[in-house]
Every structure is written in C-alpha cells, then in structure tokens.
Amino acid sequence: MELRILEKAVHIRTYRPGETIFVETEPGAGMYIIQSGRVNLLLNHKSDSPEILAELEKGDFFGEMALLGDATRNATAITRDACDLIGFFHPDLIEIINIHPRIGAKISLGLAKTLAERLRYTSDQLREIWDIRSSQ
Amino acid sequence: MKRIIGEMPGRIIGIAMAAAAIILLILTVQVLIIPIVGAIFLAYLLEPGVVALQRRGMGRGNAFIIVLGVCLATLLIALLLLPGPFAPEAASGLNKRVPDRINADLEKFDKWKSNHLRILSYVNFAGNIKTRIFDFAGRLATELPGIAATVTIDILLIPLIAFFLARDGRSLRRKLLNMVPNAYFEMAISMFYRIDQQIGGYLRGRLIECALSGLVQMGLMAGTQILVGIPQPNIVLISIVSGILNFIPYVGPIFGGIFGTILFFGTENLPATSIWALYSIIAITHLIDNFLIAPAVLSHNVDLHPLTVVLALVIGGEVFGVLGLLIAIPVAASLKVIAQEVYANYQVQVR
Numbered sequence: 001m002e003l004r005i006l007e008k009a010v011h012i013r014t015y016r017p018g019e020t021i022f023v024e025t026e027p028g029a030g031m032y033i034i035q036s037g038r039v040n041l042l043l044n045h046k047s048d049s050p051e052i053l054a055e056l057e058k059g060d061f062f063g064e065m066a067l068l069g070d071a072t073r074n075a076t077a078i079t080r081d082a083c084d085l086i087g088f089f090h091p092d093l094i095e096i097i098n099i100h101p102r103i104g105a106k107i108s109l110g111l112a113k114t115l116a117e118r119l120r121y122t123s124d125q126l127r128e129i130w131d132i133r134s135s136q
Numbered sequence: 137m138k139r140i141i142g143e144m145p146g147r148i149i150g151i152a153m154a155a156a157a158i159i160l161l162i163l164t165v166q167v168l169i170i171p172i173v174g175a176i177f178l179a180y181l182l183e184p185g186v187v188a189l190q191r192r193g194m195g196r197g198n199a200f201i202i203v204l205g206v207c208l209a210t211l212l213i214a215l216l217l218l219p220g221p222f223a224p225e226a227a228s229g230l231n232k233r234v235p236d237r238i239n240a241d242l243e244k245f246d247k248w249k250s251n252h253l254r255i256l257s258y259v260n261f262a263g264n265i266k267t268r269i270f271d272f273a274g275r276l277a278t279e280l281p282g283i284a285a286t287v288t289i290d291i292l293l294i295p296l297i298a299f300f301l302a303r304d305g306r307s308l309r310r311k312l313l314n315m316v317p318n319a320y321f322e323m324a325i326s327m328f329y330r331i332d333q334q335i336g337g338y339l340r341g342r343l344i345e346c347a348l349s350g351l352v353q354m355g356l357m358a359g360t361q362i363l364v365g366i367p368q369p370n371i372v373l374i375s376i377v378s379g380i381l382n383f384i385p386y387v388g389p390i391f392g393g394i395f396g397t398i399l400f401f402g403t404e405n406l407p408a409t410s411i412w413a414l415y416s417i418i419a420i421t422h423l424i425d426n427f428l429i430a431p432a433v434l435s436h437n438v439d440l441h442p443l444t445v446v447l448a449l450v451i452g453g454e455v456f457g458v459l460g461l462l463i464a465i466p467v468a469a470s471l472k473v474i475a476q477e478v479y480a481n482y483q484v485q486v487r
Contacts, residue, residue, distance in 0.1 A: 011313065013321065019318060025484055026481060026484040027326065028322065029322040030322070087321075089322070091328070091332075094329075098191075100191075101191070
C-alpha cells in the first residue's frame, strides 16, 4: 500500500551519458535515487579542474537537502553513463504529508536521520581539523 | 543586442513559445473559457474538503462529489431557513417598476436642470439617458433567451469540468511534466507547485474574505433596518451579490452598489434615505474589508505590487471583460512565478 502510494508520487527520468541532472547554485526541487547507471557529484564543474565529491551508483541517492524546499544545489550532478533515476520532489512530499500523514511522517523521519548523519560526519571532520590545528 | 539574443537560453524561448501556445489556445476556445475558468475556481475552492476526505481513504472523484453536494445543500438549507428580515423578497414587478422610477426621476432631474442650470438647457441629459437605457433594455429583452441558455449550459458545465479537474488534474499534470525535457524538469515542477500554491491560496483567501464582507454587509443592512428604522429591501440577495462581486478587486463594491440601486429602484414607496444608507453601508463594509478582513485572511497571499494589480485589472478587463477582471490577479501572480523561475535559472546559466 505504502509502496504503491510512493510509486504514484515519484517520477522516473532517463538520462544520457554525460547529461547534467542539476547544476551547483541553481534552485533545487528534490532528490534522486539511482535505479540504474552511475552519477558523479562535482564541485566547480565549470572550472578546468572540477573536484569530484562522490561517485554514486545503483541504489545511492543524492540531492535530498532540496526535498525540504527552498534550497540551492551544493554540487553539480552529471551522469557517467546512461541512467534511470527516480525523482522525488518537494511538492510530492508535501502532497503525501497532506493526504497520507503517516507515510509523510515516515519519509520526513528518514530524511531527518540522513541529514543528522551527514551533520554528524561534518562535525567529526571539523573536530579532526580543529584537533590538527591545535596540536600544531 | 545580437550578443544578448545569442546568449539567450533555450528554456526562455521554449517558455515564451509555450505561453504563446496557451494564449492561442485560450483565444480559440473562447466559447469554453467561462466554464473552464469557473471550473478551475470551483476545483481550487473545494480542494481542502477533497483532501480532507482523501485522508480518510476516499477517491478524489467521490470526495469532490460529496464536498460539492454538501456545499450546495448547506447553501439551499440556509436560504430556506432564513429568519424574518433576511427572507428573500419577490422581485416581481421589478421590470415594470424600474423603468417607471427611472422615468420619474429623470423628469425630476430635467425640471431641476431647467430651473438651476440654464446654461445646460440645450443638453438633453434625460432624453439621452432614457434612450440609452431603453435601447439597452430592448437589446437585453431580445438577447435574454440566448443569454439564459448560455448561462444554464455554463452552470451545468462548471461542476462537470471541475469534477474531472479534481479527479484527473494530478495525473494530467504528471503527464505534462513527463513531457518536459530533463534540463527544464525541476524548473517546471517548482513552477507548477508555486503557481498551484499561489492561485489556491489567493482564491480560497478571497472566498473567505468575500463571504465575511457579505456577512458584514448583511449585518449592517439588517441593523439599519431594525435599529435605525431605515428600510432595506432584499438584504440577503444584495449582500450575497455584493459579496460575490467583491471578488473583483477595487471595482467589485461599485458593481454591488449598482446592483443594490437597481433593486431599490424596483421597490415601491422606498425613501431616498434607503439608497443613501445602502451606499454608506457598502462604503463601511469596504473599509472593514480593507482594514480588518483582508489583512487577516490574505496575509500569505500573492505578493503583487498594487500598481501591478491595477495594470493587470485594466488589461484583463480590456481583453476579457468581467471574466478578465476575475482572472487578472491569479494570471498576473502565475506570470510573476514563471518570470521568477526563468530568471533564477537564467542567472545560474550565465554565472
């Protein structure tokens, strides 16, 4: 039942190899789950030496910050080969919260957990940098 | 100039072409535009009720029928159970009384003019007004069956189209979004969502505002009749029509006043103070609406500059008449959202 509701809410999009999914600093509308293919997340993609943040593959997801709404993209996402992506966007989440509040709460909780993990990881990295600096 | 055009992103050209196609479509289906706009309004207004029933596991189509049925039944019961001073009065004889009253008043005005404004004695105000009014009345009489048939068809079509919009609107939107190329997909989904939010918020906010201002006018008219003793006929009819006309920003209350005046002209032995009292009531209602009701109800509404609102109304009224006045604000708000989204994406492209 829950899966059927989610299936109705998401969008399946097909991308060619090397196609841009979204660009750093542009307004984001939601997240993507990789159904097939591989995706690169890049920083400064327009520069001569863009930095690869992550190489993602089947089952990975990205862009989840934009699911909360009013967020700009922190990185650029470009496909490495032909990809099928499942898009889940802010308006779809709001609709689920309105019509199926229980499912909406589960998704929101999952999203909060993911963001908390990312925040903890960033805090750990900052602490490591701080420790290195203070030991020097 | 050449450079700017050269750099213009494909999405702007695409959106401009889509907008042109929509305008062309609107112009070609002008016959259906009133029921379609009415259906969109109705579907948006009933949406909270439909979503509430959907939450209880009901399908959107069935939920829409139930909400519409409940609304119509409530309206009917409210009209049938209205107490004494609010009960609707028969407007029979209106067609006879109005011309007689206009005739008598114009003759009075002619006499007053020839005594006090001799410089204008050669201008036949009364004659001209009379000719125009009777021309209009004559045209109205011949065109009335046609108008009545069109209105009846529209009234039947509006809930029917609204039902399909409520039931299939979302899947239709998904199909449209599926056709959008990847590069514009996120922009399109945000645009649809924001337009939906703006139009829905605006229409529902205005509905509450119009209902409250109608109730305020009804209360003031009843108070004037019961407490002050100045007769106010057709309180419910005039208040409901004024409330509905209030949907048209700025000029709505004036139309309400005109409607009230016509009904007052049709009522026998009504003192002139009744009409002046009605105008005062409409003015007070408008003030209460602007300073108390609208700020409370429309706080999260379309963010349009007053000048934009006026320009939108003028253009809407010029192109589509009364219908244009009704749709001007939602259309202007939608165009603003489209412009903002396109501009935001354009900024990213040129950065």
